[in-house]
Amino acid sequence: MTRGPAPPPISSLARAADRLSFVYLEHAVIHRDANAITSTDQRGIVHIPAASLGTLILGPGTTISHGAVMLLAESGATAVWAGERAVRYYAHGRPLSRSSSLLEEQARLVSNRNLRLAVAREMYAMRFPGEEVSAPSMQQLRGREGARVRRSYREHSERTGVPWGRRDYRPDDFAASDAVNQALSAANTALYGLVHAAIVALGCSPGLGFVHTGHDRSFVYDVADLYKAEVSIPVAFDVAKEPLADVPTMTRRLMRDRMTELHLIERCVRDIQHLLGSRPEEGEGELDDGVEADVVALWDGADEVVAAGTNYGEEDVDW
Structure with missing residues (x-):
């Protein structure tokens, strides 16, 4: 063997x-x-x-x-x-990180209403640089985000000359949508793949979202929404303006080029760390504390941990 x-x-x-x-x-x-x-x-x-x-x-x-x-x-x-x-x-598949520290912080933040709200507002702040996001309600912020996305569709429609009606996503009949909607679906899927890779590489949970909830990829959709107006929407309209037989293939190629140009996976890692309260040193791309650690500990009942792999039973004790 x-x-x-x-x-x-x-x-x-x-x-x-x-x-x-x-x-x-x-x-x-x-x-x-x-x-x-x-x-x-x-x-x-x-x-x-x-x-x-x-x-x-x-x-x-x-x-x-x-x-x-x-x-x-x-x-x-x-x-x-x-x-x-x-x-x-x-x-x-499995994550690159061997540490659960960032996952535990994600769980702590999402489990506390005030902390979760603070992270959700920070996500909107990243989409609206220079704008006030602490006063509006979550409903108002969702409305503002919807208007931003619609404006992005209109702007890129005017830029490329591609007609735009509405978002038409048909997972059961991909070819039934027009070219720009097919390209948007393919571009978003590629974006979700990259974001998912960054999330699980850092040891975080794709399912513990702050804005999205109730889905096993809620956090993926949270993070991906930070980049759609900058990445997937313009790429989709660029693809749709050309007469192509294979829209998904060309979309994935342009998405790779755009992601590389924007150093998107590096930005994604940094943004996740920022949202979850991690502050890596300048020039570092990911957590230093625990990413390479392959250590299992035991919870001690409070805020302390003790080493695993040790027998803590006392000899001659009749339980």
Whole structure:
């Protein structure tokens, strides 16, 4: 029995902020070759360095080996299983972080009404720089956000000459929507993939949202909404102005270019840390405290922890 290649040490892996945004694969067979992922289809074989990959989106027709999944997990790359044209989300892999510190802080903030409200307002403040967000109610802020998004649609419609009516999202019949709505769906899916990768890489929960709630990706939608007006909306209108047969493919390519140009995954990591109260040192892309730690502790009943892996039972004590 062969053991296979040793897992790469965490210290050799790229920081979450420095990784590739996403790679989307469909109708391919995915294997492992040493510390690289290989994708094989009718055009040949492509090698993808797992240690620098943010998220691998697996579309329909993909077959992935046990070794490839294991490498993605060891490398801290998020594997996201998606449906046709990547408009449905099914599952994801394990995080890069070995620490639960940021997750515990996220849970603390979302569980306290006043703290949750403060984080939600900060999210709106990030969308409305220079505007007052402490006085309006959440309902008023939602209305302001809706007006901002509608204005963005109109502006990019005028910029590109692409007619705009309304948002028409049909996950069960993707082709029934017009080109700009198809492009918006594909662009948002790519954005969700990148945001999801950043969230789980930091050890946070995709389901503990502050504005969105009740869904296992609520926090993904919270964070993605920070960037839609800057990223996915303009990309969708740029795609729709060209006569294209394959809107989703071109959308994903332009999204990758735009994400790289804006250093979006680095911004996403920093924004998540900012929202959850973390303040990494200048020049650092992610938490220093605990990201590489692989330590399990026991809760001591108050605010203290003790080491795990220790027998705390007293000898000759009859319980």
